[in-house]
Amino acid sequence: MVSHDEFEQANARAEKRKTQEPSAVFARYDKRIHRLVIGLSSGIEVAFPPHSAEGLERAKPADLDLIEISPSGLGLHFPKLDADLYLPALLEGFLGSRQWMAAKLGKHGGSVKSAAKTVAAQKNGRLGGRPRKPAIAGN
Numbered sequence: 001m002v003s004h005d006e007f008e009q010a011n012a013r014a015e016k017r018k019t020q021e022p023s024a025v026f027a028r029y030d031k032r033i034h035r036l037v038i039g040l041s042s043g044i045e046v047a048f049p050p051h052s053a054e055g056l057e058r059a060k061p062a063d064l065d066l067i068e069i070s071p072s073g074l075g076l077h078f079p080k081l082d083a084d085l086y087l088p089a090l091l092e093g094f095l096g097s098r099q100w101m102a103a104k105l106g107k108h109g110g111s112v113k114s115a116a117k118t119v120a121a122q123k124n125g126r127l128g129g130r131p132r133k134p135a136i137a138g139n
Helices: 004-020 087-093 098-111 115-126
Strands: 024-030 035-040 045-048 075-078 083-086
Touching (some): 075 087, 083 087
Antiparallel strands (some): 035 045, 075 083
16 A cells, blocks of 8 residues: 555656656658657657567557557557557657667668678678687587
């Protein structure tokens, strides 16, 4: 059971957070540009393709026509998908949790081709390629 003091402290933390972080004042799916658009209390609008956000990867436009904003303005709920986005985490991890974004970025980073990467691979190839792993006794 939560005491009255704990309840008041939680409310005070929530009020403080509302003044320090932006909250959602509107959210909609724009079919014309195929983007979720979130208006923030700071006056900034954030727009991104839904498939870029964790939990919305397979969303269809019809799944996105109803978006509910939590009373705090920090949560977005997509009833047709039973999916939720937490605005501070969305903004911090840029559309997903840090772990999810790291996986996405790692996959992309490993496939990137650049002039520097090509030169390094060619130089490494002239040296005999990747160094072999030492043999482990017993294998």
